[in-house]
Each structure stands twice: as structure tokens, then as C-alpha cells.
Amino acid sequence: MRYLTFALGKGRLAKQTLELLEQLGITCEEMKDKNSRKLIFVNEELKLRFFLAKGPDVPTYVEYGAADIGVVGKDTILEEGRKVHEVLDLGFGKCKMCVCGPAEAKKYLEHRELIRVATKYPAIAKDYFYNTRHQTVEIIKLNGSIELAPIVGLSEVIVDIVETGSTLKENGLEVLEEVCPLSARVIVNPVSMRLESERIKELLINLRTLLKGEA
Ligand SMILES: Nc1ncnc2c1ncn2[C@@H]1O[C@H](COP(=O)(O)OP(=O)(O)OP(=O)(O)O)[C@@H](O)[C@H]1O
Numbered sequence: 518m519r520y521l522t523f524a525l526g527k528g529r530l531a532k533q534t535l536e537l538l539e540q541l542g543i544t545c546e547e548m549k550d551k552n553s554r555k556l557i558f559v560n561e562e563l564k565l566r567f568f569l570a571k572g573p574d575v576p577t578y579v580e581y582g583a584a585d586i587g588v589v590g591k592d593t594i595l596e597e598g599r600k601v602h603e604v605l606d607l608g609f610g611k612c613k614m615c616v617c618g619p620a621e622a623k624k625y626l627e628h629r630e631l632i633r634v635a636t637k638y639p640a641i642a643k644d645y646f647y648n649t650r651h652q653t654v655e656i657i658k659l660n661g662s663i664e665l666a667p668i669v670g671l672s673e674v675i676v677d678i679v680e681t682g683s684t685l686k687e688n689g690l691e692v693l694e695e696v697c698p699l700s701a702r703v704i705v706n707p708v709s710m711r712l713e714s715e716r717i718k719e720l721l722i723n724l725r726t727l728l729k730g731e732a
Pocket residue numbers: 526527528529530571572573589590591592593610611612661678679680681699700701
């Protein structure tokens with residue numbers, strides 16, 4: 518039997534993903550060793566391999582088949598646009614992609630003005646402004662602390678993730694429009710989906726049953 522390989526996004530989603538897999542009896546003891554510099558972890562008994570990667574790299578590993586299955590935020594799936602099957606909403610990591618800014622920026626949206634939009638998600642921002650709002654804008658890619666942009670005058674608005682809203686509030690900004698809801702999703706390589714359909718289907722059925730029980 519060949520190994521089934523999982524790519525998990527580092528950071529916020531990793532812990533809950535591992536906890537969920539553990540509830541299905543899929544454990545990887547080695548992965549819990551915080552001092553280890555090892556990148557790939559193996560469960561010999563179940564013939565499974567796991568690795569942690571930067572979120573945006575997860576769909577890349579899955580598209581190329583270097584991982585059969587991945588767990589990543591919906592934002593990353595939309596932004597990366599990779600050829601993968603999105604098969605399950607895990608229901609955690611819930612947040613929203615929003616257009617945010619100071620209250621005064623509402624008028625730029627109402628009048629569809631040529632404004633600057635700072636974001637870590639240029640593809641999502643472009644799709645939203647051009648295809649949904651039909652508004653021409655200049656998109657500026659940033660890599661973090663996006664809320665700074667309208668404060669220091671880099672852009673009129675931002676497109677960013679909002680969870681509790683406290684980052685916005687503490688910086689005098691607000692949600693101006695909601696782009697889409699987000700949560701952690703399971704993605705699968707299209708070829709693996711056919712070649713390993715039995716094992717993958719069983720895993721998905723077990724995950725769905727577990728999630729229903731938790732709902
Ligand atoms: N408050 C939040 N901020 C950012 N992402 C969140 C939040 N709540 C849930 N998420 C989800 O968690 C995923 C992973 O977020 P995390 O910040 O760990 O990774 P990242 O954005 O790639 O971070 P970094 O750039 O710091 O490595 C996001 O893609 C998103 O789907």
C-alpha cells in the first residue's frame with residue numbers, strides 16, 4: 518500500500534486539524550515533538566505521511582500530487598487558484614474576507630472611484646472589485662499588518678480577513694462590505710481522488726460523521 522500524504526497549513530489551522538484527525542484515530546506522535554526540525558512525519562501503521570507547509574504552498578503541493586490531501590483556509594484556495602478538488606468544509610477557522618477602511622471611505626465605494634486597495638490577497642480583491650463591483654481600482658500587495666495601509670495613507674481601503682473585528686476597532690476602521698465567508702477546507706489532488714478513492718472516501722465519510730456529531 519502506498520503512503521497517503523497530507524499537507525497541513527502551518528499556523529492557526531494546524532492544531533485544530535491535528536486534533537480532528539486524532540479523533541479519527543489518525544495520530545502522528547512524532548509531530549508533537551516541538552523541538553524536532555524534521556519536516557515530514559510518518560504513521561507506518563496507517564501508511565500515512567504528514568507535513569506542515571506555509572498556507573499558500575498547500576494547494577501547490579496538492580495540485581502537483583506531492584500531497585494527496587491538504588487542509589487550508591478558503592481564502593488561500595481562492596487566492597491561489599490551483600487545480601484541486603475542494604471536498605469538505607471543516608467548520609473551524611471561521612472568519613470573513615471584507616473590504617474595510619475608515620467610515621469616510623464608504624463614499625469611494627458608492628461612487629465607484631478609482632481608489633487604492635491594499636491587501637495580502639490581490640486575486641480575491643481583483644475578482645471582487647472588477648467582477649462583482651465593476652469598479653476599477655489599483656491593487657497594492659502587502660504581506661501583513663494590512664490595517665496600517667489606510668491609516669498611513671497608502672490606500673483608501675483594504676481587503677482583509679476579519680474574525681473578531683478587534684484589529685479594525687482598535688485602529689479606527691470598520692467593515693465596509695463583506696466579500697465572502699471563510700473557513701478551513703479539505704482539498705484533494707484530482708488524480709489521487711481516483712487512484713486512492715477508497716481510502717479518501719472513507720476518510721471524508723468519517724470526517725463528515727465526526728463533524729455532524731460536533732455540530
Ligand atoms: N483572525 C484570523 N486572521 C487570519 N486568518 C484567520 C483568522 N481566523 C481564521 N483564519 C484562517 O486561518 C488561516 C491561517 O491563518 P494564519 O494567520 O495562521 O496563516 P497565514 O495568514 O498564512 O499567516 P502568516 O502570513 O503569518 O504565516 C487563514 O488562511 C484563514 O483561513
